[in-house]
């Protein structure tokens with residue numbers, strides 16, 4: 667476990683989470699599931715303290731798929747996927763109607779690219795990214811037809827966690843998670859954490875769209 671994971675665990679232990687959610691439930695309309703910014707940050711721009719990534723500006727099809735996958739237990743199930751385990755219960759009780767509402771609500775937030783926190787060998791990262799571009803696009807803009815999300819503008823610490831989780835098969839290993847399985851296979855080509863940092867440092871230079 668690295669420092670941020672320990673921090674996440676302690677934050678989650680300190681947070682009166684169930685109380686927080688039931689308090690929110692009594693205050694809001696049914697299906698008005700707007701407690702997301704508690705973790706995902708003001709304006710949904712991400713919150714490194716609890717490792718919850720930026721949602722503002724996320725593609726609607728990708729946001730929907732992740733909520734459905736968390737709800738179905740295709741993501742956030744592995745006992746060592748600490749961050750995914752924190753998110754999974756947030757989606758577990760969503761109905762189709764509340765997912766529709768959330769996609770619309772989050773879609774109304776203003777896109778702001780995340781701040782950079784990770785540095786690495788950008789040139790080495792560029793060479794590694796050549797194989798990623800086929801799916802995620804040369805500018806990291808994503809490709810809906812292939813189901814590959816935009817990477818540019820996302821929190822770099824989150825991208826790094828995901829690469830580690832895919833490589834360790836904590837994410838993408840559930841039967842039925844077709845897109846996650848593809849990415850899990852791709853992550854095996856990154857030999858170590860330094861390679862992951864380098865490719866993320868290169869993604870930080872991309873503009874998306």
Ligand code: HEC
Nearest residue numbers: 699701702705716717718719729732749750752753756768
């Ligand atoms: C208890 C804190 C918490 C709350 C509340 C929460 N999330 Fe999350 N969420 C997380 C964490 C942590 C992650 C990162 C999971 C990972 O690293 O795999 C995450 C990941 C996600 C992802 C995946 C993003 C991606 O790029 O794949 C989506 C989508 C998401 N959350 C949407 C929501 C929505 C919508 C809500 C409100 C209904 C919400 N979350 C409420 C903690 C939370």
Ligand code: HEC
Nearest residue numbers: 797798801812813814815825828829845846848849852865
């Ligand atoms: C064969 C197509 C393909 C290739 C090549 C590919 N990916 Fe992916 N990637 C995907 C798909 C599909 C997803 C979405 C998985 C899901 O829905 O859970 C994804 C998800 C991701 C995520 C998680 C994003 C998030 O918001 O949670 C990261 C990070 C990522 N890819 C980085 C990379 C990097 C870096 C490379 C190159 C080493 C790469 N990908 C190569 C298809 C691909």
